[in-house]
Amino acid sequence: MRERDEQKQKVIKEKAMQMIVKLGIEGFSMQKLAKAANVSPATIYIYFKDKEDLILQLSKETGDKMMEMTFKNFDPSMNFSEGLKLQWMNRAKYCLKYPEHSMFLEQIRHSALHDKFMSTMGANFKANMHAFMANAIKRKELVKLPVEVYWSIAFAPLYNLIKFHMSGKSMGGQKFVFSEKIMMETFELVLKALQP
Amino acid sequence: MRERDEQKQKVIKEKAMQMIVKLGIEGFSMQKLAKAANVSPATIYIYFKDKEDLILQLSKETGDKMMEMTFKNFDPSMNFSEGLKLQWMNRAKYCLKYPEHSMFLEQIRHSALHDKFMSTMGANFKANMHAFMANAIKRKELVKLPVEVYWSIAFAPLYNLIKFHMSGKSMGGQKFVFSEKIMMETFELVLKALQP
DNA sequence: CAAATATAAATGAATATTCATTCACTTAAA
DNA sequence: TTTAAGTGAATGAATATTCATTTATATTTG
Numbered sequence: 001m002r003e004r005d006e007q008k009q010k011v012i013k014e015k016a017m018q019m020i021v022k023l024g025i026e027g028f029s030m031q032k033l034a035k036a037a038n039v040s041p042a043t044i045y046i047y048f049k050d051k052e053d054l055i056l057q058l059s060k061e062t063g064d065k066m067m068e069m070t071f072k073n074f075d076p077s078m079n080f081s082e083g084l085k086l087q088w089m090n091r092a093k094y095c096l097k098y099p100e101h102s103m104f105l106e107q108i109r110h111s112a113l114h115d116k117f118m119s120t121m122g123a124n125f126k127a128n129m130h131a132f133m134a135n136a137i138k139r140k141e142l143v144k145l146p147v148e149v150y151w152s153i154a155f156a157p158l159y160n161l162i163k164f165h166m167s168g169k170s171m172g173g174q175k176f177v178f179s180e181k182i183m184m185e186t187f188e189l190v191l192k193a194l195q196p
Numbered sequence: 197m198r199e200r201d202e203q204k205q206k207v208i209k210e211k212a213m214q215m216i217v218k219l220g221i222e223g224f225s226m227q228k229l230a231k232a233a234n235v236s237p238a239t240i241y242i243y244f245k246d247k248e249d250l251i252l253q254l255s256k257e258t259g260d261k262m263m264e265m266t267f268k269n270f271d272p273s274m275n276f277s278e279g280l281k282l283q284w285m286n287r288a289k290y291c292l293k294y295p296e297h298s299m300f301l302e303q304i305r306h307s308a309l310h311d312k313f314m315s316t317m318g319a320n321f322k323a324n325m326h327a328f329m330a331n332a333i334k335r336k337e338l339v340k341l342p343v344e345v346y347w348s349i350a351f352a353p354l355y356n357l358i359k360f361h362m363s364g365k366s367m368g369g370q371k372f373v374f375s376e377k378i379m380m381e382t383f384e385l386v387l388k389a390l391q392p
Numbered sequence: 393c394a395a396a397t398a399t400a401a402a403t404g405a406a407t408a409t410t411c412a413t414t415c416a417c418t419t420a421a422a
Numbered sequence: 423t424t425t426a427a428g429t430g431a432a433t434g435a436a437t438a439t440t441c442a443t444t445t446a447t448a449t450t451t452g
Contacts, residue, residue, distance in 0.1 A: 002420050002427045024308045026222035030412055040429045042414075051412065110306035112220045118369065126368035148357060148366045149382045153389075156356035160348040170344045172322035173314060186345045193349075193389035198401045198446045226438060236403045238440075247438065 009047045012037045013058055021103045025055070025111045052113065059108045059117045062101050067122055069094040076131035080141035081191055083132055088158055088187055095162045096178070103166060143196050153193050157186055205243045208233045209254055217299045221251070221307045248309065255304045255313045258297050263318055265290040272327035276337035277387055279328055284354055284383055291358045292374070299362060339392050349389050353382055 015036040020028045030051055034041040048054035070090045074083060095102040108117050133150060136142035142150075164170045165178035211232040216224045226247055230237040244250035266286050270279065291298040304313050329346060332338035338346075360366040361374035 001422050001425045003422085004427070008428090024221070024306075026220070027308060029410075031410075040431095041412080042430080043428055045413070046427065107306065110220075110303065112223060123368075129367070143385070145381065145385075146378065147370075148360050148372055149353075149378060149385070151367055152353040152356040152360075152382060153385055156352035157345075157348040160352035161344060164344050164348075171325070171347055172319075174343075176344055182342065182345060185341065186348060189339070189341075189345070189349055189389040193385040197399050197448050199448085200401070204402090225436075227436075236405095237438085238404080239402055241439070242401065 004046075008037075008039060008043065012039065012044055012047060012054075013061075016054060016058060017062075017100060017104050020055075020107055021100055025107055025113075052116075055108070055113055056116060056120070059105070059113070060120050062105055063117070063121055065098075066094055066101065066105060067125055071125075071128060074128070076128050077135055078132070080132075080136035080139070081195070083136075084154060084191070084194075085187060087155075088183065091155075091158060092162065092178075092180075092183055095166070099166060102162070106163075140196055142194055150194070153190060157190055158183070161186060200242075204233075204235060204239065208235065208240055208243065208250075209257075212250060212254060213258075213296060213300050216251075216303050217296055221303055221309075248312075251304070251309055252312060252316070255301070255309070256316050258301055259313070259317055261294075262290055262297065262301060263321055267321075267324060270324070272324050273331055274328070276328075276332035276335070277391070279332075280350060280387070280390075281383060283351075284379065287351075287354060288358065288374075288376075288379055291362070295362060298358070302359075302362075336392055338390055346390070349386060353386055354379070357382060 012033065016028070016033055019033060019036060030044060031041055034044060037044075044054065048057065070087060072090050074086055074090070076083075078086070108114060129151075130147070133142065133147065137144050161178060161183065164176045168175065168177075170176040208229065212224070212229055215229060215232060226240060227237055230240060233240075240250065244253065266283060268286050270282055270286070272279075274282070304310060325347075326343070329338065329343065333340050357374060357379065360372045364371065364373075366372040
């Protein structure tokens with residue numbers, strides 16, 4: 001019996017991600033992928049049921065790693081400003097260390113596959129965040145508000161900065177580069193909004 | 197000489213937008229569009245140079261209308277909290293009145309055509325926003341900060357709420373419906389962050 | 393005023409390419 | 423020797439775009 005060449009699967013996944021990031025899902029095809037990964041189109045079908053399965057598997061792995069890094073060293077019982085800051089740092093670190101992965105996830109988020117992807121995503125992420133919020137509100141370190149409002153203020157600004165950074169420019173087309181200084185300046189204002 | 201049936205072009209554009217919103221750019225094709233709009237594929241090429249031209253024209257028109265509504269009754273010399281509130285109201289109104297248009301623009305924003313689209317977009321939008329910021333800072337109604345930080349705090353939370361609303365759910369997959377109450381609650385916190 | 397002409401709109405079928413996927417086959421190694 | 427990995431070429435459907443015609447109508451003629 002011949003063994004699977006796991007290296008081969010790795011190359012297929014890497015090239016698939018690169019291709020989706022560069023060309024969008026609309027520009028991604030199995031035949032182009034086969035060429036880029038130096039395998040026969042048929043080989044891809046040994047490792048993945050079909051195109052959708054390939055993209056979903058890739059999404060799940062990437063999403064899991066992102067979640068793992070986001071909650072590294074995090075505990076829902078943490079003091080609010082510390083806990084939020086840790087999450088900002090973790091998220092930023094992930095996006096800057098793996099820009100390709102985070103751009104890939106962004107593509108998935110805006111594709112027709114988004115729902116199928118989300119249904120595989122962590123339920124304990126939700127639990128974690130709720131516990132963190134509830135603790136912070138009880139300790140009067142956070143104003144009382146709906147989760148959606150909380151999330152929108154606590155994280156949307158960070159993701160927006162990262163989006164500017166990724167595209168290399170902000171709204172007018174002006175150049176923009178992310179820095180810890182800019183991030184912390186933004187963080188302090190967000191904290192001001194959320195603290196009682 | 198036979199005249200162009202402008203109604204026909206209108207139907208083509210409407211169906212194109214619907215199709216892109218429903219299926220994503222990756223699921224959009226000229227032949228499917230022809231069928232949906234009840235015209236011959238060749239007819240589309242009378243009105244548009246090619247597929248890209250069609251999408252870009254549609255994007256430009258949609259983007260222009262969005263900008264127009266966003267800055268309705270707005271003046272950069274307005275008092276800060278009033279001016280920002282007006283923009284929030286205008287943006288929310290646009291997204292809720294034309295959900296299809298705003299979802300379409302969201303698709304374009306995350307497609308390979310995004311750069312070409314942005315290059316056609318308003319330069320006076322940039323000027324407007326800068327003037328508004330500068331005035332507000334001078335009057336000490338807004339803390340001094342880089343445009344990117346300003347934008348990320350001033351608008352990203354609103355767009356995030358709208359995104360939740362459009363998808364009908366928030367982060368955990370929980371149901372979510374936008375309301376003016378929720379919006380104003382968020383707005384007040386954003387204001388707290390941005391005011392000195 | 394009506395018939396003829398000119399012109400561009402509109403078309404359905406065709407083209408050449410690319411797509412996802414499968415098949416009959418070869419190759420490596422347990 | 424057996425088993426599954428791996429293949430290149432094929433399949434049939436879908437893709438963007440064009441072609442040779444037909445159709446409608448504004449203008450020009452008789």
